[in-house]
Amino acid sequence: MKIIACYSNKGGVGKTATSVNLAYALAQGGRRVLLCDLDPQGASGFYFRVKPSKKLTEARFFEDVARFTKAIRGSDFDNLDILPANMTFRDFDVFLARMRNSRSRLKKALKAVKGDYDVILLDCPPNISTLSENVFRASDAIVVPVIPTTLSQRTFEQLKEFFREHDLPVKKLHGFFSMAQGVKSLHGDTMDEMRREHGKRLLKSAIPFTSDVERMGVHRAPVMVSAPSSTASTAYGALHDELVARVFGK
Amino acid sequence: MTPEDLPLYLLPEAGPEGLTDAVSGGMVAALSWQEGAAPFLVRDTFDQELRTSGRMLIATEGRSELLQPGGAPLCQAGGTAARFVADFPEGPVKAALSDLSPLRCLLPVGAGALRRGTLALLDDEQKTQARAVLLELDATDGGRATVLQLQGLRGYDKALARLRRMIEAAGGSALDDDALYSQLFPGLDAYSPKPVVPLDRYTEAFDAASDIIAAYLPVARANEAGVIADDDTEFLHDYRIALRKIRSVLSLFKDVYEPELTAELKTRFSALMVPTGRLRDLDVYLLERDAFYGMVPDSLHAGLDRMFALFAEERKEAQKALSGHLRSAGYRKEITALIKLFDKRKKLAQGKRADLPAYDFACKLIWKRYRKICAIAEGIDAGTPDHEVHELRIHCKKLRYLMEFFTPLFPAGPFKRLIKPLKKLQDNLGLFNDYSVQQESLQEFLGRLEGGTPGNLQVAQSVGALVLVLHERQLAERARVVDSFAAFNSDETRQTFRDLFHGGKE
Numbered sequence: 224m225k226i227i228a229c230y231s232n233k234g235g236v237g238k239t240a241t242s243v244n245l246a247y248a249l250a251q252g253g254r255r256v257l258l259c260d261l262d263p264q265g266a267s268g269f270y271f272r273v274k275p276s277k278k279l280t281e282a283r284f285f286e287d288v289a290r291f292t293k294a295i296r297g298s299d300f301d302n303l304d305i306l307p308a309n310m311t312f313r314d315f316d317v318f319l320a321r322m323r324n325s326r327s328r329l330k331k332a333l334k335a336v337k338g339d340y341d342v343i344l345l346d347c348p349p350n351i352s353t354l355s356e357n358v359f360r361a362s363d364a365i366v367v368p369v370i371p372t373t374l375s376q377r378t379f380e381q382l383k384e385f386f387r388e389h390d391l392p393v394k395k396l397h398g399f400f401s402m403a404q405g406v407k408s409l410h411g412d413t414m415d416e417m418r419r420e421h422g423k424r425l426l427k428s429a430i431p432f433t434s435d436v437e438r439m440g441v442h443r444a445p446v447m448v449s450a451p452s453s454t455a456s457t458a459y460g461a462l463h464d465e466l467v468a469r470v471f472g473k
Numbered sequence: 474m475t476p477e478d479l480p481l482y483l484l485p486e487a488g489p490e491g492l493t494d495a496v497s498g499g500m501v502a503a504l505s506w507q508e509g510a511a512p513f514l515v516r517d518t519f520d521q522e523l524r525t526s527g528r529m530l531i532a533t534e535g536r537s538e539l540l541q542p543g544g545a546p547l548c549q550a551g552g553t554a555a556r557f558v559a560d561f562p563e564g565p566v567k568a569a570l571s572d573l574s575p576l577r578c579l580l581p582v583g584a585g586a587l588r589r590g591t592l593a594l595l596d597d598e599q600k601t602q603a604r605a606v607l608l609e610l611d612a613t614d615g616g617r618a619t620v621l622q623l624q625g626l627r628g629y630d631k632a633l634a635r636l637r638r639m640i641e642a643a644g645g646s647a648l649d650d651d652a653l654y655s656q657l658f659p660g661l662d663a664y665s666p667k668p669v670v671p672l673d674r675y676t677e678a679f680d681a682a683s684d685i686i687a688a689y690l691p692v693a694r695a696n697e698a699g700v701i702a703d704d705d706t707e708f709l710h711d712y713r714i715a716l717r718k719i720r721s722v723l724s725l726f727k728d729v730y731e732p733e734l735t736a737e738l739k740t741r742f743s744a745l746m747v748p749t750g751r752l753r754d755l756d757v758y759l760l761e762r763d764a765f766y767g768m769v770p771d772s773l774h775a776g777l778d779r780m781f782a783l784f785a786e787e788r789k790e791a792q793k794a795l796s797g798h799l800r801s802a803g804y805r806k807e808i809t810a811l812i813k814l815f816d817k818r819k820k821l822a823q824g825k826r827a828d829l830p831a832y833d834f835a836c837k838l839i840w841k842r843y844r845k846i847c848a849i850a851e852g853i854d855a856g857t858p859d860h861e862v863h864e865l866r867i868h869c870k871k872l873r874y875l876m877e878f879f880t881p882l883f884p885a886g887p888f889k890r891l892i893k894p895l896k897k898l899q900d901n902l903g904l905f906n907d908y909s910v911q912q913e914s915l916q917e918f919l920g921r922l923e924g925g926t927p928g929n930l931q932v933a934q935s936v937g938a939l940v941l942v943l944h945e946r947q948l949a950e951r952a953r954v955v956d957s958f959a960a961f962n963s964d965e966t967r968q969t970f971r972d973l974f975h976g977g978k979e
Contacts, residue, residue, distance in 0.1 A: 272599060274600075296627060297626025298626075299600065299601040
């Protein structure tokens with residue numbers, strides 16, 4: 224099982240759109256996926272029309288395995304389940320550690336309901352302090368959308384710095400250009416510069432800025448479902464393939 | 474997540490259309506069909522192993538799908554043209570078919586067009602909370618049936634229960650009986666190679682005998698087409714068993730018919746058997762091919778290759794001859810005449826024990842046969858000549874037939890307890906006989922081989938080695954007979970025989 228976190232320390236960069244489409248693409252590829260909506264401002268659950276779970280309080284959530292498995296909701300798509308938002312995730316790293324431990328009660332409970340996952344995808348809140356750095360530690364990969372602007376360039380550098388300071392392997396970071404606009408020369412220049420500077424820490428795939436992605440809120444479905452032949456969908460497909468090759472190996 | 478395995482439902486003939494009207498708990502049911510229909514073919518073995526086990530094998534669009542009670546349908550690529558289960562590519566369907574007889578081929582049951590659909594229960598945000606996958610089968614010369622599989626989504630148990638209630642309220646029934654076949658292929662006859670003939674204690678012996686014969690004649694007839702088409706070797710096997718059962722009724726049910734009639738019928742049924750013998754022998758050789766190769770060292774395999782090539786060639790001829798015979802006017806006339814004879818029964822002259830009640834008759838016959846077996850078996854030791862062992866085998870076989878014919882007249886439990894050890898004894902005696910018959914016929918085959926033909930010396934060497942091994946095996950089986958009989962004829966067995974067939978007396 225692999226844990227992939229989708230994270231950005233800057234809002235409005237297409238992080239949730241990435242989580243939603245990546246989760247969908249992974250499930251379509253035959254992997255059993257649990258998408259955890261950890262971002263209270265995010266809306267990955269909203270895009271799958273899953274209502275937030277109100278009954279769960281954090282304390283009981285982690286004490287009670289049955290409650291956890293009950294909180295998971297099946298999406299409309301095969302192999303893809305959602306853990307809806309509306310909880311505080313202070314001890315989320317404890318949860319992840321339990322998911323890793325095949326003998327934990329949590330893992331056994333999931334296996335019992337045929338709910339063992341190949342991938343846990345985390346749609347993380349945009350603030351490192353809210354989400355413990357331990358989540359980074361627990362993850363196999365951290366996918367970071369970067370808008371090719373000077374400001375985003377700086378935040379990506381800050382993130383790398385944070386990793387170094389906290390003794391986290393920088394190799395886990397997989398940045399990619401999001402909302403990229405080919406016509407803007409600034410975008411082009413920034414992308415060239417960042418690729419030179421960060422090398423392998425940036426994926427080759429880039430997600431273009433398109434209205435199809437923006438309309439996801441209207442369709443309430445991954446763009447790969449509502450506009451499967453759009454350039455955005457093709458780009459998410461390529462991003463998925465590249466990431467799978469990196470995380471799962473060829 | 475992967476939908477939980479839930480039972481399949483068969484919808485009433487109206488299909489799922491009415492279900493969408495039912496709105497419940499703020500949810501809407503939405504029905505959608507995929508574009509277009511695909512041709513499908515349903516196949517089964519001739520003795521309907523799939524049908525009788527509640528399963529349906531569907532070939533469509535290059536895939537094999539297996540509907541089964543109490544679980545999700547299985548699906549795998551390929552296998553649509555596989556004649557035998559062994560010919561399927563590896564996959565979940567092949568694995569699930571492993572209980573079918575490896576000797577039986579899959580034959581078309583019916584064809585038609587299918588389409589797939591989905592019935593979804595949506596909430597106020599258009600989120601699917603429960604779903605059912607639909608398979609609508611429209612048979613070309615038959616009826617229409619819609620099979621539905623519930624698929625739960627994790628965390629929406631209530632919606633699933635609601636959808637289930639909706640489907641059950643609309644007349645959906647769990648797919649666990651013959652309803653799908655009878656709805657889809659209403660003209661499909663049930664077939665069993667072992668028809669159950671209803672008897673009671675007071676059925677007259679004449680009627681019992683005639684009923685059994687009348688039940689087995691159609692079994693023989695039903696297998697003719699498969700023998701002619703050479704679909705698989707079981708057709709001929711079952712054809713012969715049916716005729717053999719009839720012949721055993723004629724010889725075992727003494728004095729039910731007039732002696733002259735009995736003799737005449739025996740001759741006529743024997744005549745039906747004669748043309749089938751050689752083909753069956755060759756079938757057995759070819760089916761046992763691997764076992765024969767295992768009996769001799771590799772160096773002698775070349776001779777076996779040649780021998781089996783000769784057998785295969787001869788089989789081709791024998792099959793052609795038999796299928797010609799079965800299609801001949803003479804054969805058809807004879808078999809229809811026999812069917813008519815046992816159907817009308819006016820021309821069946823009754824013998825002196827014709828009106829004996831079946832129960833008394835059965836007790837007498839079974840007890841007598843059992844006593845005979847004991848008498849022979851008690852005299853058997855290491856020095857007893859083979860022909861006496863053969864005789865024991867034949868009496869055991871007759872006892873078994875008698876017991877099978879009269880099964881409905883006796884309590885099931887004790888009866889089963891007798892059949893089981895009897896079967897074991899028969900297995901032993903059967904192998905003893907097979908090894909002996911095979912030696913004889915291989916030697917006969919050797920006698921027919923032309924010495925001058927190149928390669929035949931090799932064949933002769935291999936056959937010689939085979940005969941040697943068969944002889945050894947026969948001796949080993951022979952050595953087991955005394956023990957097998959002792960195991961069969963325990964104190965308990967003896968008491969049960971006395972209780973059931975001789976009023977508890979010695």
